Amino acid sequence: MNCIFCNNENEATSVEHIIPESFGNKKYLMTRSSVCDSCNAKFSKFERKALSNSVFVFERARLGIKSKKGKNVKGKVEDLEVEGNKEFKKQLITVKGLDSKSVENYDKENGTLQMIVSSFDKSEEAGAKLILKMGIEALYTSDFNLYNNLDINEARDYLLAKNTKDWPVIISDYEPSKFKSIPKMGVKYELGIKQIKLEYLQLNENVLLIRFTFGGVTMMVNILNRDTNWITEFKTNDSLTQIYPKHYRDKI
Ligand SMILES: [Zn+2]
Structure with missing residues:
Protein backbone atom coordinates (compact mmCIF):
# COMPACT_ATOMS: atom_id res chain seq x y z
CA MET A 1 0.00 0.00 0.00
CA ASN A 2 1.13 3.57 -0.64
CA CYS A 3 1.42 6.13 2.14
CA ILE A 4 -1.23 8.87 1.72
CA PHE A 5 1.35 11.52 2.69
CA CYS A 6 4.66 10.65 0.99
CA ASN A 7 3.23 8.17 -1.54
CA ASN A 8 5.96 5.58 -0.80
CA GLU A 9 4.97 1.96 -0.93
CA ASN A 10 5.37 0.44 2.52
CA GLU A 11 4.34 -2.20 5.00
CA ALA A 12 4.03 -0.15 8.16
CA THR A 13 4.51 -1.84 11.52
CA SER A 14 3.22 1.11 13.55
CA VAL A 15 -0.43 1.95 14.19
CA GLU A 16 -1.40 5.49 13.19
CA HIS A 17 -3.99 7.06 15.52
CA ILE A 18 -6.02 9.68 13.64
CA ILE A 19 -6.49 11.60 16.88
CA PRO A 20 -3.52 11.06 19.23
CA GLU A 21 -3.90 8.36 21.83
CA SER A 22 -2.90 10.93 24.45
CA PHE A 23 -6.26 12.67 23.96
CA GLY A 24 -7.91 9.40 24.99
CA ASN A 25 -8.59 8.05 21.46
CA LYS A 26 -8.04 4.31 21.21
CA LYS A 27 -10.32 3.29 18.36
CA TYR A 28 -10.18 5.85 15.55
CA LEU A 29 -7.23 4.48 13.55
CA MET A 30 -5.83 4.55 10.02
CA THR A 31 -5.86 1.30 8.07
CA ARG A 32 -2.47 -0.37 8.28
CA SER A 33 0.15 0.99 5.83
CA SER A 34 -1.98 3.95 4.69
CA VAL A 35 0.57 5.97 6.71
CA CYS A 36 4.17 4.70 6.56
CA ASP A 37 6.42 4.30 9.62
CA SER A 38 8.63 7.18 8.55
CA CYS A 39 5.71 9.67 8.30
CA ASN A 40 4.23 8.31 11.53
CA ALA A 41 7.54 9.01 13.30
CA LYS A 42 7.69 12.53 11.83
CA PHE A 43 4.16 13.26 13.02
CA SER A 44 4.75 12.06 16.57
CA LYS A 45 7.28 14.88 17.03
CA PHE A 46 4.78 17.69 16.49
CA GLU A 47 2.04 15.72 18.23
CA ARG A 48 4.14 15.54 21.37
CA LYS A 49 4.80 19.28 21.26
CA ALA A 50 1.15 20.22 20.68
CA ILE A 116 -3.23 34.07 32.51
CA VAL A 117 -2.04 31.37 30.18
CA SER A 118 -0.97 31.81 26.59
CA SER A 119 -2.46 29.26 24.21
CA PHE A 120 0.90 28.27 22.82
CA ASP A 121 4.50 28.28 23.88
CA LYS A 122 6.26 28.49 20.53
CA SER A 123 4.16 25.50 19.54
CA GLU A 124 1.73 27.15 17.08
CA GLU A 125 3.36 25.26 14.24
CA ALA A 126 2.85 21.97 16.07
CA GLY A 127 -0.81 22.88 16.69
CA ALA A 128 -1.45 23.74 13.03
CA LYS A 129 0.29 20.57 11.84
CA LEU A 130 -1.62 18.38 14.25
CA ILE A 131 -5.02 19.67 13.08
CA LEU A 132 -4.05 19.38 9.39
CA LYS A 133 -2.83 15.83 9.93
CA MET A 134 -5.98 14.79 11.81
CA GLY A 135 -8.18 16.44 9.17
CA ILE A 136 -6.51 14.67 6.24
CA GLU A 137 -6.55 11.28 7.95
CA ALA A 138 -10.13 11.63 9.19
CA LEU A 139 -11.46 12.65 5.75
CA TYR A 140 -9.53 9.77 4.13
CA THR A 141 -11.05 7.32 6.62
CA SER A 142 -14.59 8.66 7.09
CA ASP A 143 -15.42 10.69 3.97
CA PHE A 144 -13.30 9.32 1.13
CA ASN A 145 -15.42 10.95 -1.61
CA LEU A 146 -14.75 14.40 -0.22
CA TYR A 147 -11.07 13.55 0.45
CA ASN A 148 -10.67 12.38 -3.14
CA ASN A 149 -11.96 15.66 -4.55
CA LEU A 150 -9.69 17.92 -2.50
CA ASP A 151 -6.33 19.32 -3.48
CA ILE A 152 -4.41 19.03 -0.22
CA ASN A 153 -0.88 19.04 -1.64
CA GLU A 154 0.04 22.32 0.07
CA ALA A 155 -0.87 20.85 3.48
CA ARG A 156 0.88 17.58 2.66
CA ASP A 157 4.10 19.40 1.74
CA TYR A 158 3.91 21.40 4.96
CA LEU A 159 3.50 18.23 7.05
CA LEU A 160 6.49 16.66 5.30
CA ALA A 161 8.50 19.90 5.79
CA LYS A 162 8.89 20.38 2.03
CA ASN A 163 7.70 23.93 2.62
CA THR A 164 8.01 25.48 6.05
CA LYS A 165 6.12 28.78 5.86
CA ASP A 166 3.76 29.10 8.88
CA TRP A 167 0.21 27.84 8.50
CA PRO A 168 -2.45 30.09 10.09
CA VAL A 169 -4.51 28.57 12.91
CA ILE A 170 -7.27 30.29 14.86
CA ILE A 171 -9.11 29.82 18.13
CA SER A 172 -12.66 31.11 17.84
CA ASP A 173 -16.22 30.35 18.95
CA TYR A 174 -17.80 31.84 15.84
CA GLU A 175 -19.65 29.45 13.54
CA PRO A 176 -20.65 30.92 10.12
CA SER A 177 -22.83 27.87 9.49
CA LYS A 178 -23.06 24.43 10.97
CA PHE A 179 -19.87 22.33 11.04
CA LYS A 180 -20.31 18.63 10.19
CA SER A 181 -18.68 15.79 12.08
CA ILE A 182 -16.07 13.92 10.03
CA PRO A 183 -16.18 10.70 12.14
CA LYS A 184 -19.50 8.92 11.71
CA MET A 185 -21.93 7.33 14.14
CA GLY A 186 -20.21 4.96 16.60
CA VAL A 187 -16.78 6.59 16.36
CA LYS A 188 -18.33 10.03 16.73
CA TYR A 189 -20.13 8.83 19.86
CA GLU A 190 -16.98 7.26 21.38
CA LEU A 191 -14.96 10.41 20.77
CA GLY A 192 -17.80 12.52 22.18
CA ILE A 193 -17.48 10.75 25.53
CA LYS A 194 -13.86 11.94 25.65
CA GLN A 195 -15.05 15.45 24.74
CA ILE A 196 -13.43 15.27 21.30
CA LYS A 197 -14.94 16.59 18.07
CA LEU A 198 -13.39 16.72 14.62
CA GLU A 199 -15.53 18.62 12.13
CA TYR A 200 -15.40 20.36 8.77
CA LEU A 201 -17.10 23.23 6.99
CA GLN A 202 -16.58 24.14 3.36
CA LEU A 203 -16.92 27.91 2.90
CA ASN A 204 -15.93 28.10 -0.78
CA GLU A 205 -13.62 26.39 -3.26
CA ASN A 206 -10.57 27.87 -1.52
CA VAL A 207 -11.60 27.31 2.08
CA LEU A 208 -12.41 24.04 3.79
CA LEU A 209 -12.14 24.44 7.54
CA ILE A 210 -11.17 21.65 9.88
CA ARG A 211 -12.24 22.32 13.45
CA PHE A 212 -10.90 20.33 16.38
CA THR A 213 -12.51 20.55 19.80
CA PHE A 214 -11.06 19.04 22.92
CA GLY A 215 -12.89 19.89 26.15
CA GLY A 216 -13.10 23.67 26.23
CA VAL A 217 -10.55 24.30 23.47
CA THR A 218 -11.54 24.77 19.84
CA MET A 219 -9.00 25.35 17.06
CA MET A 220 -9.33 25.49 13.31
CA VAL A 221 -7.34 25.64 10.11
CA ASN A 222 -8.10 25.88 6.40
CA ILE A 223 -6.92 22.56 5.05
CA LEU A 224 -6.61 23.75 1.41
CA ASN A 225 -4.10 26.60 1.63
CA ARG A 226 -2.60 29.42 3.73
CA ASP A 227 -5.10 32.03 2.56
CA THR A 228 -6.24 34.21 5.49
CA ASN A 229 -9.21 36.13 3.99
CA TRP A 230 -11.76 33.86 5.68
CA ILE A 231 -10.48 34.86 9.14
CA THR A 232 -11.87 38.43 8.95
CA GLU A 233 -15.45 37.16 9.36
CA PHE A 234 -14.46 35.21 12.49
CA LYS A 235 -12.71 38.22 14.01
CA THR A 236 -15.69 40.49 13.27
CA ASN A 237 -18.19 38.12 14.88
CA ASP A 238 -16.11 36.96 17.85
CA SER A 239 -13.85 39.67 19.26
CA LEU A 240 -12.02 37.03 21.33
CA THR A 241 -10.81 35.22 18.20
CA GLN A 242 -7.09 34.47 18.49
CA ILE A 243 -4.91 34.18 15.42
CA TYR A 244 -1.60 32.30 15.34
CA PRO A 245 1.26 32.73 14.54
CA LYS A 246 1.11 36.36 15.67
CA HIS A 247 2.50 37.87 12.47
CA TYR A 248 -0.71 36.97 10.62
CA ARG A 249 -2.67 39.33 12.91
CA ASP A 250 -1.31 42.45 11.21
CA LYS A 251 -2.55 41.30 7.82
CA ILE A 252 -6.13 40.61 8.90
ZN1 LIG B 1 4.88 8.27 4.33
Whole structure:
Protein backbone atom coordinates (compact mmCIF):
# COMPACT_ATOMS: atom_id res chain seq x y z
CA MET A 1 0.00 0.00 0.00
CA ASN A 2 1.13 3.57 -0.64
CA CYS A 3 1.42 6.13 2.14
CA ILE A 4 -1.23 8.87 1.72
CA PHE A 5 1.35 11.52 2.69
CA CYS A 6 4.66 10.65 0.99
CA ASN A 7 3.23 8.17 -1.54
CA ASN A 8 5.96 5.58 -0.80
CA GLU A 9 4.97 1.96 -0.93
CA ASN A 10 5.37 0.44 2.52
CA GLU A 11 4.34 -2.20 5.00
CA ALA A 12 4.03 -0.15 8.16
CA THR A 13 4.51 -1.84 11.52
CA SER A 14 3.22 1.11 13.55
CA VAL A 15 -0.43 1.95 14.19
CA GLU A 16 -1.40 5.49 13.19
CA HIS A 17 -3.99 7.06 15.52
CA ILE A 18 -6.02 9.68 13.64
CA ILE A 19 -6.49 11.60 16.88
CA PRO A 20 -3.52 11.06 19.23
CA GLU A 21 -3.90 8.36 21.83
CA SER A 22 -2.90 10.93 24.45
CA PHE A 23 -6.26 12.67 23.96
CA GLY A 24 -7.91 9.40 24.99
CA ASN A 25 -8.59 8.05 21.46
CA LYS A 26 -8.04 4.31 21.21
CA LYS A 27 -10.32 3.29 18.36
CA TYR A 28 -10.18 5.85 15.55
CA LEU A 29 -7.23 4.48 13.55
CA MET A 30 -5.83 4.55 10.02
CA THR A 31 -5.86 1.30 8.07
CA ARG A 32 -2.47 -0.37 8.28
CA SER A 33 0.15 0.99 5.83
CA SER A 34 -1.98 3.95 4.69
CA VAL A 35 0.57 5.97 6.71
CA CYS A 36 4.17 4.70 6.56
CA ASP A 37 6.42 4.30 9.62
CA SER A 38 8.63 7.18 8.55
CA CYS A 39 5.71 9.67 8.30
CA ASN A 40 4.23 8.31 11.53
CA ALA A 41 7.54 9.01 13.30
CA LYS A 42 7.69 12.53 11.83
CA PHE A 43 4.16 13.26 13.02
CA SER A 44 4.75 12.06 16.57
CA LYS A 45 7.28 14.88 17.03
CA PHE A 46 4.78 17.69 16.49
CA GLU A 47 2.04 15.72 18.23
CA ARG A 48 4.14 15.54 21.37
CA LYS A 49 4.80 19.28 21.26
CA ALA A 50 1.15 20.22 20.68
CA LEU A 51 0.02 17.88 23.47
CA SER A 52 2.52 19.01 26.12
CA ASN A 53 3.41 22.62 25.30
CA SER A 54 0.13 24.23 24.35
CA VAL A 55 -3.23 24.94 25.93
CA PHE A 56 -4.13 21.29 25.23
CA VAL A 57 -2.02 20.16 28.18
CA PHE A 58 -4.33 22.04 30.58
CA GLU A 59 -7.38 20.36 29.07
CA ARG A 60 -5.75 16.92 29.15
CA ALA A 61 -4.82 17.45 32.81
CA ARG A 62 -8.24 18.87 33.69
CA LEU A 63 -10.09 15.95 32.08
CA GLY A 64 -7.93 13.38 33.90
CA ILE A 65 -6.66 11.80 30.67
CA LYS A 66 -3.94 9.14 30.92
CA SER A 67 -0.77 9.51 28.88
CA LYS A 68 0.19 6.84 26.34
CA LYS A 69 2.20 5.15 29.07
CA GLY A 70 -0.73 5.22 31.48
CA LYS A 71 0.69 8.07 33.61
CA ASN A 72 -0.81 11.40 34.61
CA VAL A 73 -0.41 14.28 32.16
CA LYS A 74 2.67 16.50 32.44
CA GLY A 75 3.72 19.47 30.35
CA LYS A 76 5.08 22.98 30.18
CA VAL A 77 3.61 26.15 28.66
CA GLU A 78 5.90 29.17 28.92
CA ASP A 79 7.18 29.13 32.54
CA LEU A 80 4.24 27.14 33.86
CA GLU A 81 4.68 23.48 34.67
CA VAL A 82 1.39 21.65 34.43
CA GLU A 83 0.49 18.31 35.95
CA GLY A 84 -2.71 16.28 36.09
CA ASN A 85 -3.78 14.37 39.18
CA LYS A 86 -1.94 11.07 39.74
CA GLU A 87 -5.22 9.26 40.36
CA PHE A 88 -6.72 10.86 37.23
CA LYS A 89 -9.25 12.89 39.20
CA LYS A 90 -10.92 15.41 36.92
CA GLN A 91 -10.83 19.19 37.44
CA LEU A 92 -7.64 18.97 39.48
CA ILE A 93 -4.53 20.52 37.98
CA THR A 94 -1.22 21.28 39.67
CA VAL A 95 0.53 24.34 38.22
CA LYS A 96 4.06 25.32 39.21
CA GLY A 97 5.76 28.57 38.34
CA LEU A 98 2.86 30.96 38.95
CA ASP A 99 3.90 34.52 39.75
CA SER A 100 2.24 37.91 39.99
CA LYS A 101 2.34 38.24 36.21
CA SER A 102 0.35 35.08 35.61
CA VAL A 103 -2.15 35.43 38.47
CA GLU A 104 -4.68 38.24 38.77
CA ASN A 105 -7.70 39.22 40.83
CA TYR A 106 -7.29 36.79 43.70
CA ASP A 107 -10.55 36.91 45.60
CA LYS A 108 -10.14 35.74 49.21
CA GLU A 109 -13.85 35.63 49.87
CA ASN A 110 -14.74 33.40 46.96
CA GLY A 111 -11.40 31.64 46.75
CA THR A 112 -11.03 32.41 43.06
CA LEU A 113 -8.25 33.77 40.92
CA GLN A 114 -7.59 34.33 37.26
CA MET A 115 -4.68 32.61 35.66
CA ILE A 116 -3.23 34.07 32.51
CA VAL A 117 -2.04 31.37 30.18
CA SER A 118 -0.97 31.81 26.59
CA SER A 119 -2.46 29.26 24.21
CA PHE A 120 0.90 28.27 22.82
CA ASP A 121 4.50 28.28 23.88
CA LYS A 122 6.26 28.49 20.53
CA SER A 123 4.16 25.50 19.54
CA GLU A 124 1.73 27.15 17.08
CA GLU A 125 3.36 25.26 14.24
CA ALA A 126 2.85 21.97 16.07
CA GLY A 127 -0.81 22.88 16.69
CA ALA A 128 -1.45 23.74 13.03
CA LYS A 129 0.29 20.57 11.84
CA LEU A 130 -1.62 18.38 14.25
CA ILE A 131 -5.02 19.67 13.08
CA LEU A 132 -4.05 19.38 9.39
CA LYS A 133 -2.83 15.83 9.93
CA MET A 134 -5.98 14.79 11.81
CA GLY A 135 -8.18 16.44 9.17
CA ILE A 136 -6.51 14.67 6.24
CA GLU A 137 -6.55 11.28 7.95
CA ALA A 138 -10.13 11.63 9.19
CA LEU A 139 -11.46 12.65 5.75
CA TYR A 140 -9.53 9.77 4.13
CA THR A 141 -11.05 7.32 6.62
CA SER A 142 -14.59 8.66 7.09
CA ASP A 143 -15.42 10.69 3.97
CA PHE A 144 -13.30 9.32 1.13
CA ASN A 145 -15.42 10.95 -1.61
CA LEU A 146 -14.75 14.40 -0.22
CA TYR A 147 -11.07 13.55 0.45
CA ASN A 148 -10.67 12.38 -3.14
CA ASN A 149 -11.96 15.66 -4.55
CA LEU A 150 -9.69 17.92 -2.50
CA ASP A 151 -6.33 19.32 -3.48
CA ILE A 152 -4.41 19.03 -0.22
CA ASN A 153 -0.88 19.04 -1.64
CA GLU A 154 0.04 22.32 0.07
CA ALA A 155 -0.87 20.85 3.48
CA ARG A 156 0.88 17.58 2.66
CA ASP A 157 4.10 19.40 1.74
CA TYR A 158 3.91 21.40 4.96
CA LEU A 159 3.50 18.23 7.05
CA LEU A 160 6.49 16.66 5.30
CA ALA A 161 8.50 19.90 5.79
CA LYS A 162 8.89 20.38 2.03
CA ASN A 163 7.70 23.93 2.62
CA THR A 164 8.01 25.48 6.05
CA LYS A 165 6.12 28.78 5.86
CA ASP A 166 3.76 29.10 8.88
CA TRP A 167 0.21 27.84 8.50
CA PRO A 168 -2.45 30.09 10.09
CA VAL A 169 -4.51 28.57 12.91
CA ILE A 170 -7.27 30.29 14.86
CA ILE A 171 -9.11 29.82 18.13
CA SER A 172 -12.66 31.11 17.84
CA ASP A 173 -16.22 30.35 18.95
CA TYR A 174 -17.80 31.84 15.84
CA GLU A 175 -19.65 29.45 13.54
CA PRO A 176 -20.65 30.92 10.12
CA SER A 177 -22.83 27.87 9.49
CA LYS A 178 -23.06 24.43 10.97
CA PHE A 179 -19.87 22.33 11.04
CA LYS A 180 -20.31 18.63 10.19
CA SER A 181 -18.68 15.79 12.08
CA ILE A 182 -16.07 13.92 10.03
CA PRO A 183 -16.18 10.70 12.14
CA LYS A 184 -19.50 8.92 11.71
CA MET A 185 -21.93 7.33 14.14
CA GLY A 186 -20.21 4.96 16.60
CA VAL A 187 -16.78 6.59 16.36
CA LYS A 188 -18.33 10.03 16.73
CA TYR A 189 -20.13 8.83 19.86
CA GLU A 190 -16.98 7.26 21.38
CA LEU A 191 -14.96 10.41 20.77
CA GLY A 192 -17.80 12.52 22.18
CA ILE A 193 -17.48 10.75 25.53
CA LYS A 194 -13.86 11.94 25.65
CA GLN A 195 -15.05 15.45 24.74
CA ILE A 196 -13.43 15.27 21.30
CA LYS A 197 -14.94 16.59 18.07
CA LEU A 198 -13.39 16.72 14.62
CA GLU A 199 -15.53 18.62 12.13
CA TYR A 200 -15.40 20.36 8.77
CA LEU A 201 -17.10 23.23 6.99
CA GLN A 202 -16.58 24.14 3.36
CA LEU A 203 -16.92 27.91 2.90
CA ASN A 204 -15.93 28.10 -0.78
CA GLU A 205 -13.62 26.39 -3.26
CA ASN A 206 -10.57 27.87 -1.52
CA VAL A 207 -11.60 27.31 2.08
CA LEU A 208 -12.41 24.04 3.79
CA LEU A 209 -12.14 24.44 7.54
CA ILE A 210 -11.17 21.65 9.88
CA ARG A 211 -12.24 22.32 13.45
CA PHE A 212 -10.90 20.33 16.38
CA THR A 213 -12.51 20.55 19.80
CA PHE A 214 -11.06 19.04 22.92
CA GLY A 215 -12.89 19.89 26.15
CA GLY A 216 -13.10 23.67 26.23
CA VAL A 217 -10.55 24.30 23.47
CA THR A 218 -11.54 24.77 19.84
CA MET A 219 -9.00 25.35 17.06
CA MET A 220 -9.33 25.49 13.31
CA VAL A 221 -7.34 25.64 10.11
CA ASN A 222 -8.10 25.88 6.40
CA ILE A 223 -6.92 22.56 5.05
CA LEU A 224 -6.61 23.75 1.41
CA ASN A 225 -4.10 26.60 1.63
CA ARG A 226 -2.60 29.42 3.73
CA ASP A 227 -5.10 32.03 2.56
CA THR A 228 -6.24 34.21 5.49
CA ASN A 229 -9.21 36.13 3.99
CA TRP A 230 -11.76 33.86 5.68
CA ILE A 231 -10.48 34.86 9.14
CA THR A 232 -11.87 38.43 8.95
CA GLU A 233 -15.45 37.16 9.36
CA PHE A 234 -14.46 35.21 12.49
CA LYS A 235 -12.71 38.22 14.01
CA THR A 236 -15.69 40.49 13.27
CA ASN A 237 -18.19 38.12 14.88
CA ASP A 238 -16.11 36.96 17.85
CA SER A 239 -13.85 39.67 19.26
CA LEU A 240 -12.02 37.03 21.33
CA THR A 241 -10.81 35.22 18.20
CA GLN A 242 -7.09 34.47 18.49
CA ILE A 243 -4.91 34.18 15.42
CA TYR A 244 -1.60 32.30 15.34
CA PRO A 245 1.26 32.73 14.54
CA LYS A 246 1.11 36.36 15.67
CA HIS A 247 2.50 37.87 12.47
CA TYR A 248 -0.71 36.97 10.62
CA ARG A 249 -2.67 39.33 12.91
CA ASP A 250 -1.31 42.45 11.21
CA LYS A 251 -2.55 41.30 7.82
CA ILE A 252 -6.13 40.61 8.90
ZN1 LIG B 1 4.88 8.27 4.33
